[in-house]
Every structure is written in C-alpha cells, then in structure tokens.
Amino acid sequence: MNLYESFQKPLLFALPAEISHRLAVRALSLGMAPRYRADQHTQLRISLWGKEFPNPIGMAAGFDKDCEALAGLHSLGFGFVEAGTVTPNPQPGNPKPRLFRLPEDRAIINRFGFNSRGHKEFRRHLETWRSSERAKIVGVNVGQNKESTNAIADYSTGVAIFAPLADYLVVNISSPNTPGLRDLQSIEKLRVLLAAVREARDAVSSACPLLVKIAPDLGSSELEDIARTVQEFGIDGIIATNTTIDRPSILKSTQASETGGLSGEPLFTPSTKLLADLYQFTDGKIPLIGVGGIFTGRDAYEKILAGASLVQIYTSLIYRGPGAANLICEELAQCLAEDGYTSVSEAVGAKHH
C-alpha cells in the first residue's frame, strides 16, 4: 500500500464525496501536490494537431470545472488537462448530494448538472495561468446553461471566447445531467450545432482544434451517423466517452441506483467497444480521445490499440490517488515495450490492422 491508500484515501473517503472533491481541488490550486515529470518516457510523446504532448494521459473534464487547479494538475504528470465544463452564466447545478462513490465497483455516479462559475471567471483564471505558462496543454470543455433558450448560442459563445486561449476546444453534448442536452447528438440538431460552432471558431482562431464529446449509450447507427457528420463538418477530433446512464447488473454498491452518470471500471468495456467502432466508422482519419474506466497502463494501452491517440482519466484518480497518471505512464511504457512499439502513434488503432 502506498501513502495515498494507507492514509489519505481513508480520510478522504470518510468525508462526503463532494467535500473531498473540493478539498482536492483546493489543495491542487494551492500547489499542495506531489510533483511528477510528464516527459519521463520519450516513447510516450505524441504529436497531434501540431502540438507536442509529453505523454498521452490527460485529466478528463469535470474535475477542474472552473479552471482553478491547472498548475497542480499538470504537476501530477498529466500530458494535458481538460478544464470545464463551463457554462456562459454562473449556475449552481443540481441540489446536493450529487456525487456518490461506489467503492465495491470502483465507480462513481455524479449528477452535478454543470455547476459552473461561468465564462467570465473561468476566463480570468485561464488568462492568469496563461500569462506565465504557454507550453502546457489545456483543453476547454464548453456547455450550455440549464435555463438557456438558445443552446447553440451558448456553445458558440464558449467556442468564440476560449479559442484564443485553449489548445483545443470540446463541445460537450453528452452530459446526462442537463435535460435535453444529449438530444444534440441527434443528426439534425448536430448538423446545426456543428455548423455554428465551426463558424464561431473559424471567425476567431481557425488554428484551435474543435472536438465533440459523445455518450457511451449511442446505438451503432447513431454512432455511424455522428462519425459521418463530424467528418463532413471538418471537426478535428472526438472524445469517447462521457459517463453512462446505463446500470450494468454487475454493480454491487448500495449507491448504484442513484440517478446520474456512471463512470469508472464498469464503463471500460462499453466505452472501449464504442471507441473501436468509432475508429472503424471514421477509417482512423480523425484523432480520437479514449476515456472511460482507465485504471492502469494496460487499460490505456487497450484504448490506444482500439484507436485512441490520447486518453483521459477521472475516476481512477479518486481510487489510485495523485500518483495515478504517473503510474499509468510507467505501465503504458512497459506495455508498448513488451509489444515492440517504440512510440504511442505506432500502436494507435493497431487492433484493427
């Protein structure tokens, strides 16, 4: 057992989940974090959209919703960090409790519902950080306000505001906790949305890659339609996947029936299957970010073989602790070496070749 498992984790797990989360974000924002180098393994470096990622393991969206802890998260050894989801106006999100641990299943259910301090405060934080740090990679994940009467405008505004500051932008159309939001994945609505966000991005900074983040609960024909539409509109990448509204029968924890999105170990198999299908539907032509249930370097490796150029984690940071990204990097480097790969990019999609 390491220090996190024997000491910090029992303390954090004794507190209500959201309080532990706030403590972790606060500690990271104050620089109270272990320091791991992100570029220790040269074979993990990967170049994408003209940017050099020191490793392919990223912090997924939803941990640093208000862009407060970028320096702390980077110091944990992540190759990149995605902040947000940020909404145009501040909003409180759903009533508490809205975050639940499922320890027997190594999973989490959340129904935060986009608690956000809004574009203005997020931008202030990002600008401050950017004034001293240009090299580290940060994605900005944008969403819509719950009470919005024009969701498309909410996304377009987010894209326009953050394009000059972000290394990539994510249009999040897959959160299960904002009523109607996932309907934006239906093809007619998606076309209108993608046309609008592309126009907004092109007007400001056509160099900033624009990605969409999708749900794991899509059917095969819906996924095929999305793959085609995303290519048609020249979108630069797809993040697969967000949390699931499904409740697999294998779940053992008492909290399993809470409403919200399920993440962690039970999400690994369905989200990796969807990722593999997506790689085939897009003929490997669009960079994919694989996320859902990654705990180990082997899990990250499986996502890469299925077609991911980059991967992200969230739930395993809670269960493995602040050393998670560093451990996953070490394990991944070993997996690549065992199979004779000298770089991550050689292994991307190799399962299909």
Ligand SMILES: Cc1cc2nc3c(=O)[nH]c(=O)nc-3n(C[C@H](O)[C@H](O)[C@H](O)COP(=O)(O)O)c2cc1C
């Ligand atoms: C507490 C919590 C909050 C999240 N909030 C967001 C969010 O605001 N935006 C988003 O795109 N994804 C959000 N996610 C989804 C994660 O980014 C990720 O897609 C999902 O958790 C699957 O990865 P994991 O199994 O490694 O946790 C959230 C996940 C969790 C656990």
